Amino acid sequence: MWGRNDLALARDPSTRFLPGLLAVLVYLAALAAVGGLTAQGFVSDWDRRLAGSLTIQIPPTLNTGDDASRAASAERRDAVLRLLKVTPGIADARPIPEADSAALLEPWLGPELVRTLPLPLLVDVRLAQSQPLDRESLAERLENAAPGTTLDDHARWLADAQALARSVAVTGLVVIALVSMAAVLAVVFAVRTGLGVHRNEIEVLHLIGAPDRFIARQFQRHTGRLAAVGGVIGSILAIITVIALRWTATDTTAVTGPAGFATLIASIDFGLRDWLAVIALPVAATVISTLTARASVMLSLARLP
């Protein structure tokens, strides 16, 4: 009966701006959330990829150049590969072509040296997700198959990556916290100001016998509705922005090569978590606005006799 049409507050022109303001703030918060999630996802993805791999180094014979030593090297490599194939917990083992390892070392050793230096043979090993690998026994059997072979599990790199992941996560959280705090403040201010316009109506309703909860309901519904509209608009704009950024970044990457932030942005993929964040934000905006409206009305009412 006295349900939806309420006080017809929707006809009130002064609250028109609330959806706009909320759209802007939800937009900012959504961008921050997607950015934070992406950065964290990027780092943890890297983390996981590294954690799922090993590099095995087979030392070269010291005298390079002569064919005998080359053949000895190849033999040792094959022995290692055979051993790896039958080791449980290993999904794949692939020798890195000599050109690739040379390219890896070139910045450090210089092109001359790389060509003349006896390089170790590198084998890239992907671990199986299903089965754990017994590293110690593998190391032992490798030493038997090809003495001097070492097993690098990227421990140092992992530590660095984890430190980076931590700082990215912390920075992301700080940014989201700041934007959310700002958004909450702005919503509180906006709702309270919007209600300031209705001070007289609140007083009249009170004086003609409307219970507090009746008055609060009118305003909280109205405000919640406005906030929901604004929030949804904001998140839709955020989604559009992210998609547009990805497009631009993909183009940039094509031009500059896989460098820095452009790659990061290009790697943004809208996953379940992002969808949840983008849905959660307008809901949060609506809830916060509704509660603020309720609290503000109740506060005004508490001042009346």
Add this chain to the structure above:
Amino acid sequence: MWGRNDLALARDPSTRFLPGLLAVLVYLAALAAVGGLTAQGFVSDWDRRLAGSLTIQIPPTLNTGDDASRAASAERRDAVLRLLKVTPGIADARPIPEADSAALLEPWLGPELVRTLPLPLLVDVRLAQSQPLDRESLAERLENAAPGTTLDDHARWLADAQALARSVAVTGLVVIALVSMAAVLAVVFAVRTGLGVHRNEIEVLHLIGAPDRFIARQFQRHTGRLAAVGGVIGSILAIITVIALRWTATDTTAVTGPAGFATLIASIDFGLRDWLAVIALPVAATVISTLTARASVMLSLARLP
């Protein structure tokens, strides 16, 4: 006479919120500006540092271990260093200790190999800012002094760093543009809503014969004053936040080592540009609010007969 006290709009409780909202928005914009400037400064600093340095590699003799080859290596190094000292355009040349180059290579070659492999001698060269270096003649003279010596001017790294700098700069600009756009929108909305409360007064003033500019002046002064207060509070809070973040980041860096964003934040130094940005923002907020107030009042007035 009818100067400062005006319409006594300051007594109006509904406009209390404008400084708060503006403080929040100027705060966000200031953080974005400082962040963007810092990121860009960091990258261009790195750029400059890399551009100002060279690494020279003196290849090892292939037979390691015997004292004769060691002595030969040391001799070649000293020859190179003597040559570098007298070359115009070079500020400083410092051999990188063997342990350091070994550490650099260890992740690539593994601990075993690094110990046994003949490593090149590396010399870190800082270029003088004042005088340009003739790279070609230097390379020629190095080849004479110690054949096989190469000169790495980090060209590949530089290209990468420049691409990164570009993307950081673009990202920073985009973020600042977004936040500023949001801030301007919010200010426009807030001011127009604030004035909505005064619609009746504007009409009365109009009907009793106040010229448009008289009415507009009252409201734009009032709004400008509120915006100035809010803007100044926002930038002061932003400065405090930046200083606090630096403190925390410096602590984090001490724990996790020089990894990722913490280092970036720790490197924030409040320079002239940052001060200018932080001063410009409240001024911009005030100007925008004043103009919005004027435009809104004029718009309301245009609707009146």
Add this chain to the structure above:
Amino acid sequence: MSFFRHGVRPRSGRAEKERGASSQVVRFENVFMRYDGGPVILRDVSFELEPGSFHFLTGGSGAGKSTLLRLMYLGARPVSGNIRLFDRDISGIRRAERPAMRRRVGVVFQDFRLIPHLSALDNVALPLRIAGTREALIREHVPELLAWVGLSGHLDALPATLSGGQQQRIAIARAVIGRPNLLLADEPTGNVDDRIAIRLLYLFEELNKMGTTVLIATHNESLVKRFDHPRLHLEGARLSRVQMPSAAAPARPGNAAARPA
């Protein structure tokens, strides 16, 4: 006005009138009133309004008429003294009970206090909607009442598009639509001509016949003279009963109900 007889309130007004012999609708005992830092507006005021009575309240501008009404609709609290409303000491009424008390009082505010974004119909329907009346009943009774006060052509008009007198009649309709036990009208005819003023007073009398206690603050001397109801007069912060110019005893039982101290 079939409306009042078949109106939206289920309970009968007469029932209250009959059991009202031993009780009062309003009773002031030594009430002092002043606003923060202002002068004393009511000094030691005592009087009572019996159920079904009809009074005018007169007094100069600024004498305190609106303030006296405000105390009765729980819009302000006295500085000292006791006020009883519907046989309850108002200082003892819990906050949660006050809305129900207020719904038994209809108020015509001096400045109308219409809700600017609600149509005439919705403004008048407000008390019914607050009380949870069925929409069908509202659609039936509100237009009937608005027609009675001469506004059948303006059901959907917003207050800003109505003339002063039209707004005042909406304020009156809103005050009487819920058939309150007590009607307080503050200068309800200041913006209408004499013909409409008389019609509005008939409306109040009709309501009064159904059992509503009526108190009308007014400056309109000719109206007070025309309608032969007892008059309470405020002057120098004191309330007194004014003797009727016509010596004839008033016809209605309620007319003798005011006994200022």
Add this chain to the structure above:
Amino acid sequence: MSFFRHGVRPRSGRAEKERGASSQVVRFENVFMRYDGGPVILRDVSFELEPGSFHFLTGGSGAGKSTLLRLMYLGARPVSGNIRLFDRDISGIRRAERPAMRRRVGVVFQDFRLIPHLSALDNVALPLRIAGTREALIREHVPELLAWVGLSGHLDALPATLSGGQQQRIAIARAVIGRPNLLLADEPTGNVDDRIAIRLLYLFEELNKMGTTVLIATHNESLVKRFDHPRLHLEGARLSRVQMPSAAAPARPGNAAARPA
């Protein structure tokens, strides 16, 4: 009221009255008026107000009195017809000139329209401040006028803390403080008692003697009868001149100035 004689306006009101013989303050010619989508409110209305005249404007609630006044203070435009104000066709006045025209017209709005956050004194001072009057003169004249309307004790009160009648008197003071050439008062005595109403009408007459043309919309029949001024009456969207009950020709020259078409 020494105020009006030594008042803040440098120009003399009398001078206007004397040169006014050949001109009109207000002249309506075949004016039609309706609000968007509403019924016709004024149909083919023609009349003129000569300088120094004093008229009452009567008519039922919703007849269009406020609308007629609104057309005169440039608060609305007619649908068709010509309106001349101070001898200028209002449709030819540029926007930039309108404020100066409006400052020559004092208006008492039916709903007062006081600025809620300004004190009584500042509300009344508003027209002077807009006109750029020296603050010293304002401090001298505004309290004098407020004392005259009985509000000397309320100079610093905000409108919300004043009674209905007190607010109305502030609205009147604001309308007359600038000694306008034309005074339009819309129901200016609806919230005050007869004693104050008479005092306020003396104020208007005083102003009128200084040359101001006065038009008062009112429902107060006893006031219209007591003050022997010609009456314009609105009914059925038409304006007519009502014959005075007293056959005696009015004493003031201005009284004969209204010649409805």
